[in-house]
Amino acid sequence: MENDMLSARPGATPAIRFVAEVRAAVGAPVSLGAGPNGERRVIAILGGTIEGPGLRGEVLPGGADFQLIRPDGVAEIEARYTLCLDDGALVQVTNRGLRHASPDDMARLLRGEPVPPERVYFRTTPVFEAVAAPHLWLTRSLFLGYGERRPDSVLIRIYAV
DSSP states (O other): OOGGGGGOOTTOOOOOEEEEEEEEEEOOOEEEEEETTEEEEEEEEEEEEEESSSOEEEEOTTEEEEEEEOTTSOEEEEEEEEEEETTSOEEEEEEEEEEEEOHHHHHHHHTTOOOOGGGEEEEEEEEEEEOSGGGGGGGGSOEEEEEEEETTEEEEEEEEO
16 A cells, blocks of 8 residues: 555646545543643543445554643544454554634534534644554555544545655
8 A cells, every 4th residue: 555655756736546434432521620731531432333445443442642722722633543454463553633613613512512623623634653574664654634623523534745
């Protein structure tokens, strides 16, 4: 899979390739309170799936999304979780990103209410740690995630850049 990533010419528009979609159930946010940089929150990742042409398996329970809701309304996100792929390989994921919308839509999101995804900027940069040979390509590429926050779950579409 990585060979097609090596063929970019200088000045060419970067190609992106869909890899997989993560669907993860999440718990209720736990607020640690407001600090000088904003409100700290932790959201448990309860489990889920990853499916696509590049990866297939499950999101194991036990991960978490650590957030900072800044005074300007932007949510800084750092999710850490483990995948168990269909071949049994374990892959650690660290997914950092930003989420923001209008003040009204952000307030709805923070209350756990649905907001149409086209009204929310939610982008991430997943980094994968894999040790099984068939999945080492994950450690040699950069990825971009397009996210959607739902009341009790998160969906992230992952693309290789």
